[in-house]
Amino acid sequence: MIARWAVASLFFACVIGLWQLAVNAQIWSPLLLPSPASVFTYLWSAVEDATLWEAILVTVRRLLIGYGLGILIGLPLGLLTASFKWSQDTIGVLALGLQTLPSVCWVPLALLWFGQTEAAMLFVVVMGTLWSLIIATDTGVRTIPPIYSRAARSMGSSGFHTWTHVILPAALPFLLSGMKQGWAFAWRSLMAAEIYVTILTGFGLGHLLHYGRELNAMDQVIGVMLVIVMIGLAVDKTLFAPVERFLHRRWGTARG
Amino acid sequence: MQSVVPSPGTNPTKLVLEHVSKWFRTSSLHVQALDDVTLRIAEGEFVCLVGPSGCGKSTLLNLIAGLDRPDGGTVQADSQTIRGPGPHRLMMFQEAALFPWLTVLGNVLFGLKLVHGLNASERREKAEYFLELVGLKRFMHSNVHELSGGMRQRVALARSLAPNPSVLLMDEPFGALDALTREQLYGDIQRIWSQHRKTIVFVTHNVREAVCLGDRVILFSPNPGRIREEFSIPLPRPRDINSVDLARYSTEITRVLKGYVQSEVVE
Structure with missing residues (x-):
């Protein structure tokens, strides 16, 4: 170690x-x-005058709320498309199509619908998360060996109990990879939206990056990029890595 | 030794199947899996269903488990028509049907949590008792993937026994194991059966295995699945799969079985 x-x-x-x-x-x-030293000097000053913390807070809050909403909506929809033919032919096809759409493409639509508000930002993040999560959940549930639910039914499990105690845990490896992908999409789309558009209700990291370019302040540009990378790493290590370790231990899969 | 007499002994009848038939329909295929099967199984009896693959013996097990419904005829347990799965009739499968997201203990507790009227410590106690019974108590905190094939089937056996079913349905449970491990499990299952006296319906295509375990061996022929003959096995227990007496029975039954399979092919 x-x-x-x-x-x-x-x-x-x-x-x-x-x-x-x-x-x-x-x-x-x-x-x-710029030299490494000047970038770190910028970061230090941004920490001292609190602009960096505020930007991080605004961005991470948007991300977490949008991502959470995406999961809340996407997970049940994925279960639905895996369970019924009609929902697979409707929602399933819709999700498959919209998943191929780069999530930045939602930005113009979100601005026209919601204006320069938080809602527009959240909408973009949700759209980035939702479709890939539906697809991943759907795939995960379909790949479960049918013998699991037969064994559970034989022991008296049925309906909701089977879903929560058999189907969902059995699909966990797929759900996790879907959530990771959804996270990556959400993060990218939010950054794009923040860079393109000034949202009046809060200045995120994307705006800080944008103003770095406007002011020709290369130390700020590189500094903010570093912060964005660090947040991505931190989320991976704290949110996903523990679940992945659990999966490896339990399932005995040798990944990574 | 051939016998057409239904259930031996004076025990009350546990399972009754009358004129059961079952079809499987897919877009291109129409298969009759079971045709007019009538069978009575006494309480505490160990019955082995033997036949080539596709003779409907697993289908029959699914019907008794309540995982499937017959297209014709009736399936009854304790004089009640079976309408769905229940904790009194538990199924044990050939493949690893253990849940990989739970530990060994968690797997055994799964069925116990679906039994009403048990508190957490009673469940735990029962789970540990049955893991002890199959000799795996010290592995109770292990993950499923860490166990060998034989150990997994032992856990599956403990999981099926723990909710205290009166009927145990076993679908080629030792089919995927090596010969040595299987022999150990024949000993285990006979010991457990003599202690706990469950009604066991055991499906296999291995005649020797059937003779070693069953009070009765019931021979199926395929296309459509029908009962062809019954054999009582009055050998004393515990039985050794390598004994000469046992070999005589299995040779005889294998000869009859071959006759059916060949005549099917000629037809």
Whole structure:
């Protein structure tokens, strides 16, 4: 474990070292390639005057609410399409089609419908999450060996109990990969929306990035990008990794 | 040793199947899985259903379990028509039907949680008792994938026994195991059966296995699935699958079975 940490730290130290070397070589103007130190100085000042925290808060709140809504709607719909032919032919086909639509494409529609408001942001995140989650849930439930529910029925399980105690846990590996994909889509679409559009109800990380470009402040651009990467990593490590570890242990699957 | 007499002994009748027929219809196929099957099974009896694949013996088990309905005839348990699955008739499958998201203990508790009137500590006690009975108590916190095939079937057996069903339905439960593991399980199942006296309906295509375990061996022929002959096996227990007496019975039954299968092919 310590060795792995050491390797990772060394690797990132080297990346920063190379970056510093490139800056020292003065091939590019410092306006285009700021030094690591200036980026960290920006980040420090943004932390001190609280702009960074506020932006993170606004963005993460949008993301969590939108993502949560997406799961709340997508999970039951996925179960529905897996259970009935009519819903598979209607909602299932709709989900399959809309899943191929890059979620950024929802931004213009969301702005016309909701204006420059939180609702527009949430709508984009929900649309990013929803369709891939429906597809993943549907696939997961269909792939469950029928013997599980037969065994459960033989023991007296039926209806709702079978769904919550057999179908959902059996589909868990698929649900998780669907939720991860939904998360990635939601994160991308929210960033795109925040960069394109100034929302009057709160300035997120995307706006900070956007203003960095407007002001030609490359240290801010790179600094905010770093923060966005860190949030993505943190969510993966804290939200998904523990569930994945549980799955590996229980199912005995050797992934990753 | 051939016998047409239904159930031996004086025990009351547990299961009654009368003129049962079952069809399977798909878009391209119309198959009669069971044709006019009549069978009585006494309480505490160990009955083995033997026949080539496709003779409807698993279908019959599903009907008794209540997982499926007959197209004709009636299936009764304790003089009541079977209308659905129930905790009194539990099914044990050939494939690993254990739930991989639960531990060994969690699997055994699954059925117990569906039994009314048990509190948590009683459930736990029962689960541990039956895991002890199949010799796997020290693996109760293991994950399913960590067990060997034989151990998994033992857990499946404990899971089926724990809710205290009066009828145990076993669908080729040892089919996927190696010979040595199977022999151990023949010993286990006879020991458990003599202690707990369940009515057991056991499906297999292995004649020797059937003779080793059953009070009666019932021979099925396929297309459509019909009962062709019954054999009582009056050998003392516990039986050893390698004994000479047992081999005599299984040779005789195998000979009869081959006759049916070949005549089917000629027809």
